[in-house]
Amino acid sequence: MGDLAMCLDEEASRHFLQEIVNILLAYMCKLFKRSTKVLDFHHPHQLKEGLEGFTLELSDQPENLEQLLVDCRDTLKYGVKTGHPRFFNQLSSGLDIIGLAGEWLTSTANTNMFTYEISPVFILMEEVVLRKMMDMLGWSNEEGDGIFCPGGTVSNLYSVLLARYHFFPEVKSRGMSAIPRLAMFTSSHSHYSIQKSAAVLGIGTENVLLVKCDERGKMIPGELESSIASAKDRGLYPFYVSATAGTTVYGAFDPLNDIADICERHGLWIASSVTWNPHKMMGVPLQCATLLVRKKVSLNFECNQLCAEYLFQPDKHYDTSYDTGDKTIQCGRHVDVFKLWLMWKAKGMEGFESQINKCLENAEYLFDKLKNRTDFLLVFESKPEHSNVCFWYLPHSLRNLPPGCERDKKLHAVAPKIKAKMMEEGLTMIGYQPLGNKVNFFRCVFSNSATQREDVDFLLDEIVRLGHDL
Amino acid sequence: MGDLAMCLDEEASRHFLQEIVNILLAYMCKLFKRSTKVLDFHHPHQLKEGLEGFTLELSDQPENLEQLLVDCRDTLKYGVKTGHPRFFNQLSSGLDIIGLAGEWLTSTANTNMFTYEISPVFILMEEVVLRKMMDMLGWSNEEGDGIFCPGGTVSNLYSVLLARYHFFPEVKSRGMSAIPRLAMFTSSHSHYSIQKSAAVLGIGTENVLLVKCDERGKMIPGELESSIASAKDRGLYPFYVSATAGTTVYGAFDPLNDIADICERHGLWIASSVTWNPHKMMGVPLQCATLLVRKKVSLNFECNQLCAEYLFQPDKHYDTSYDTGDKTIQCGRHVDVFKLWLMWKAKGMEGFESQINKCLENAEYLFDKLKNRTDFLLVFESKPEHSNVCFWYLPHSLRNLPPGCERDKKLHAVAPKIKAKMMEEGLTMIGYQPLGNKVNFFRCVFSNSATQREDVDFLLDEIVRLGHDL
Numbered sequence: 001m002g003d004l005a006m007c008l009d010e011e012a013s014r015h016f017l018q019e020i021v022n023i024l025l026a027y028m029c030k031l032f033k034r035s036t037k038v039l040d041f042h043h044p045h046q047l048k049e050g051l052e053g054f055t056l057e058l059s060d061q062p063e064n065l066e067q068l069l070v071d072c073r074d075t076l077k078y079g080v081k082t083g084h085p086r087f088f089n090q091l092s093s094g095l096d097i098i099g100l101a102g103e104w105l106t107s108t109a110n111t112n113m114f115t116y117e118i119s120p121v122f123i124l125m126e127e128v129v130l131r132k133m134m135d136m137l138g139w140s141n142e143e144g145d146g147i148f149c150p151g152g153t154v155s156n157l158y159s160v161l162l163a164r165y166h167f168f169p170e171v172k173s174r175g176m177s178a179i180p181r182l183a184m185f186t187s188s189h190s191h192y193s194i195q196k197s198a199a200v201l202g203i204g205t206e207n208v209l210l211v212k213c214d215e216r217g218k219m220i221p222g223e224l225e226s227s228i229a230s231a232k233d234r235g236l237y238p239f240y241v242s243a244t245a246g247t248t249v250y251g252a253f254d255p256l257n258d259i260a261d262i263c264e265r266h267g268l269w270i271a272s273s274v275t276w277n278p279h280k281m282m283g284v285p286l287q288c289a290t291l292l293v294r295k296k297v298s299l300n301f302e303c304n305q306l307c308a309e310y311l312f313q314p315d316k317h318y319d320t321s322y323d324t325g326d327k328t329i330q331c332g333r334h335v336d337v338f339k340l341w342l343m344w345k346a347k348g349m350e351g352f353e354s355q356i357n358k359c360l361e362n363a364e365y366l367f368d369k370l371k372n373r374t375d376f377l378l379v380f381e382s383k384p385e386h387s388n389v390c391f392w393y394l395p396h397s398l399r400n401l402p403p404g405c406e407r408d409k410k411l412h413a414v415a416p417k418i419k420a421k422m423m424e425e426g427l428t429m430i431g432y433q434p435l436g437n438k439v440n441f442f443r444c445v446f447s448n449s450a451t452q453r454e455d456v457d458f459l460l461d462e463i464v465r466l467g468h469d470l
Numbered sequence: 471m472g473d474l475a476m477c478l479d480e481e482a483s484r485h486f487l488q489e490i491v492n493i494l495l496a497y498m499c500k501l502f503k504r505s506t507k508v509l510d511f512h513h514p515h516q517l518k519e520g521l522e523g524f525t526l527e528l529s530d531q532p533e534n535l536e537q538l539l540v541d542c543r544d545t546l547k548y549g550v551k552t553g554h555p556r557f558f559n560q561l562s563s564g565l566d567i568i569g570l571a572g573e574w575l576t577s578t579a580n581t582n583m584f585t586y587e588i589s590p591v592f593i594l595m596e597e598v599v600l601r602k603m604m605d606m607l608g609w610s611n612e613e614g615d616g617i618f619c620p621g622g623t624v625s626n627l628y629s630v631l632l633a634r635y636h637f638f639p640e641v642k643s644r645g646m647s648a649i650p651r652l653a654m655f656t657s658s659h660s661h662y663s664i665q666k667s668a669a670v671l672g673i674g675t676e677n678v679l680l681v682k683c684d685e686r687g688k689m690i691p692g693e694l695e696s697s698i699a700s701a702k703d704r705g706l707y708p709f710y711v712s713a714t715a716g717t718t719v720y721g722a723f724d725p726l727n728d729i730a731d732i733c734e735r736h737g738l739w740i741a742s743s744v745t746w747n748p749h750k751m752m753g754v755p756l757q758c759a760t761l762l763v764r765k766k767v768s769l770n771f772e773c774n775q776l777c778a779e780y781l782f783q784p785d786k787h788y789d790t791s792y793d794t795g796d797k798t799i800q801c802g803r804h805v806d807v808f809k810l811w812l813m814w815k816a817k818g819m820e821g822f823e824s825q826i827n828k829c830l831e832n833a834e835y836l837f838d839k840l841k842n843r844t845d846f847l848l849v850f851e852s853k854p855e856h857s858n859v860c861f862w863y864l865p866h867s868l869r870n871l872p873p874g875c876e877r878d879k880k881l882h883a884v885a886p887k888i889k890a891k892m893m894e895e896g897l898t899m900i901g902y903q904p905l906g907n908k909v910n911f912f913r914c915v916f917s918n919s920a921t922q923r924e925d926v927d928f929l930l931d932e933i934v935r936l937g938h939d940l
Contacts, residue, residue: 010502013567014495020571021491024578025484032480044586044792047594056591056598058811062818068568071815072575075808080588082581089588092802095580097483098538101490105542107573108494110565110755111552116514117893118550118559121526124517128526150620153801161670175674176646192778193801199774200631200799202672204645249780279802285580287804304669308662310719310903310913315883317890322514329670331623331663332562332749334757334804338545341528345541348532413785420787423587433780443780 012065019069027076031083031095034455037426038087039080047078054078080429085451086458089429091280091387094448098346099285102339113148113333114311114325116318123322126337129344134292137274145300146292147327148336153193155275155291156242158329160184160197162293163240163269165303172303176202183236184208185227185268187219187254188436189247207236216380217252219243225262241270249435249443250380251388278340281356281387281447288336300327359446363387366444366456375399375464379441387446392439393418393463395470412439418467428455428462482535489539497546501553501565504925507896508557509550517548524548550899555921556928559899561750561857564918568816569755572809583618583803584781584795586788593792596807599814604762607744615770616762617797618806623663625745625761626712628799630654630667632763633710633739635773642773646672653706654678655697655738657689657724658906659717677706686850687722689713695732711740719905719913720850721833721858748810751826751857751917758806770797829916833857836914836926845869845934849911857916862909863888863933865940882909888937898925898932 030036042051050056054074063071081087083095109122116123130146149155164171168179182203186194188210198208209231212223228238241263243254256271263270274292278284293300305326312323325333347355363384370376370391379390392411401407415432422428432442444459500506512521520526524544533541551557553565579592586593600616619625634641638649652673656664658680668678679701682693698708711733713724726741733740744762748754763770775796782793795803817825833854840846840861849860862881871877885902892898902912914929 010499013498016567017495017498017571017574018491020574021488024574025487027578028483028487029480042590044590044594044789047590056594056811058598058602058814060819062821063815065816068571068812068816071812072571075575075591076579078591079579080581080590082579082588090582092580092582095578097486100577100580101487101538101542103577104487104490104494104574105545107570107577107755108497108565109546109549109552110562110570111550112560112562112756118552118899120512120514120517120550121545121548124514124526128528132528150624150804151800151802153799154620157799171672171674172669173674173676175651175668175677176672177651178674181645181647191801192776195776196774196799196801198645199642199776201670202641202646204641204643204648205776206643207645285577286582287802289802304666306662306665306669306675309905310901313886313903313910315886315910317886317893319514329623329627329666330621331661331666332621332757332759334620341526342538342541344528345533346535346538349530351532416783416785416787423787429588431780433783435779440783440785 016065020072023069023072023076028083028095031081032450034085036081036084038084038429039423039426040078041423041426042078051078083448085448085455086428087448088444088446088451088459089431091445091447092286094283094450096283096285096343098343099283099339102342103285106335106338109335111335113335114323114331116320116322117316119335122335122337123324125341126324129337129341130290130292132344133276133290137292139292139294142294144292144294145327146290147300147324148333149289149291150330150334151287152275152277152289153191153196155277155289156191156193157197157200158291159242159269159273159275160194160201160203160240161329162273162300162303164201164203166269166272166295167239169302180237181235182207182240183231183238184240184242185211185224185238186242187211187213187217187244187247189213189217189219189250189252190242190244191248194242213252216382217247217250219254219259221255221258221262224259228262228266228268238266238268241268243270246386246388249388249433250390251384251386251445253385281359282340282343282352283355283447283449284340284343287334288340304329355449358449359387359451360384362446362451362453362456363389363444365453369456369460376460379438389444390441391444392441393467395467397470408439414467414470415440415442417470418463421466422462425466428459430459430463486535490542493539493542493546498553498565501551502920504555506551506554508554508899509893509896510548511893511896512548521548553918555918555925556898557918558914558916558921558929559901561915561917562756564753564920566753566755566813568813569753569809572812573755576805576808579805581805583805584793584801586790586792587786589805592805592807593794595811596794599807599811600760600762602814603746603760604764607762609762609764612764614762614764615797616760617770617794618803619759619761620800620804621757622745622747622759623661623666625747625759626661626663627667627670628761629712629739629743629745630664630671630673630710631799632743632770632773634671634673636739636742636765637709639772650707651705652677652710653701653708654710654712655681655694655708656712657681657683657687657714657717659683659687659689659720659722660712660714661718664712683722686852687717687720689724689729691725691728691732694729698732698736698738708736708738711738713740716856716858719858719903720860721854721856721915723855751829752810752813752822753825753917753919754810754813757804758810774799825919828919829857829921830854832916832921832923832926833859833914835923839926839930846930849908859914860911861914862911863937865937867940878909884937884940885910885912887940888933891936892932895936898929900929900933
């Protein structure tokens, strides 16, 4: 059978792929069952040493197809079931069957988004889907543009890149030394991608000014205003403000209108672009991230285009404005649109709405439960605005300690200890982190509409079981 | 059936996915047959208007599953069959069945490369595969590091980013205004990604100095030397040289050793990192691109890390050096390693070797054929070093014109005209472009090992058939 892997004939290919599909269907079947573990944890050195014949090492000799099928089963076995209804660890969870079908088709089509020439259908789908998203942002009557990016961090990087080009188009050819020292603003609760962008683009992380937030994690407009003023005093050129609709940890919404007013007053870039990741609350398989730009189309093109003649020949016989590859900072670009397009066809807006509402209901359900418990403590008392719920668990030994340094020190160690046990037992997963002056707390996020109230109950019971005696 | 799309039960999910798989298998079955067209061309406006009921527009109402299956069939029907043995348009072609199985599994696992916590197996596979690749580069006894990137252009961007950080670590926090004006060097035949990187990173495209090449498209070392000297004279700080092993159009190999000697003499960054895209000659499905760095591991980490606490908690219970997400300029990162790992298991080095040799043999076969034809003209006479073969076709009307301006002007229009007809008939696809003072010529590239000599013969016959009377 060994040779087949090198020159599979049609029948053998069919057979092999069907075998793989059977493995994948069996995996999904387990995923739907709550009795299945979320993960079967092993430390890196254990996995590297090889478990029950599963070896990661590559040899120069080919393996036979039977062994490959075993490898595939093992890969899934030792992985983490992010589609499990009790996986609360990340905001990209669940496994949407329609989206998955879309990914399988995408990989079979195996093409590239750089030109209409080789991706006519996907290029046009991108236009349709981005237009639909812009309509939802209320940009129906405006020119606009957008692009699918390899993750939201890259979308954010694009937004900074476009803003920089908008104010100083000469930067593209002459570089940063030809323009003033720039300053960017974002909230202290915002995603770290804004600082990454500053590091990559040569702006420098110290020129990203982190604006103070209120207790709920929302940017304080007055603080933004004074931050802009002090940047100007220091000789910096403020050009960009990032506001967040649903922060990473708290799920907080910055006061967008107030911030936009300040930006307008100071002539800064905001509400000019939006990063929107359908691989989060919309449940689209990874990756599916977009940047939408509220400007005339050419901006995006001019900022990045270099007109490579081997791809973007001007003398093609079709409308080459559809060769969108030159808009991007990539050359080849993975097709990320089809799964979203297919899901949209399957669900309509209604379907996405009810999925997302289900997640928000779960968050509220968890919040309400925690409010009435004495062994749990909410990080903030106000109702969740998004699917994030943040809380501490108080083990029995801490319950009678007064709030303060001593309790905090002990409390800080609780979440990591519970998480470690949780991963070793593998029945559920939730993330934790410190934030500002708050010691380690759990953050529960909901984005899998298969998650039910019983799963939320299970999570709390499990935390109590693992943490009660700490 | 409409409701099913929103809340598919297990049986319906299984059934739907199996139906999709049947469509994909039927598609592949057609792909293997040479009688199938490579594409069924339509102009953007035709596809947008909707063809035989295939509408790209999204409505707010859900579609039923039957209609989704029709949509999937139509998406494939109007797409370009990049896996067809007569698709010569791009260096990423073919459809490797093992790699495809790897992609299907990857999308079913639906996880993210940022932490070991949620991708234990894939994170370790990445280490194993990158180590294997470094061994092949001859770095067996050296420390090294690497990363899978969303395309080779991003890999190249990483290399510039790392080089800049290596010379000026303060750039990360203080930005480009704190460091000298930089200069980068690459050949005039190199890929446009080097200039894109300079634009993105704030170095500026005018500070990318394009070094002259010889007739064969190889960088001339003496020209590099004088280019470095003149940059210094102009007050620039040379720090980075990109050399190419297999240029985009000619498939030329720069004289790596000579260039490395010059870099060593001037203390510049070369041979310190390598961009290697397995989605090209190795036939791995899109996307699969890597950057390999010949430096101690921490370099890559330090340059990009920001230690976001919600992902990279230092108090985790496992070895967090495997949380490689903080190395990257992305946050979420698609799993691109598994398909390559599985192919490597299936083929071994032998398998990849024989696949690639097959492609190089096809290039030589084409070259030998063209050499003996009077209706074709090779762009250069020397044997191909890689899978690229570049040539003009001389229609009957041009065959008696002497070389020179007048013939060139007419010749420039030949390739686009043939390509337009070729796409409308859809039986094969090849790319063309001008380069330097050379008017439009065809570039044939081979990366699909299913391509046979009869396909090469077919390509030439087709060019003659479509172009003879121009």
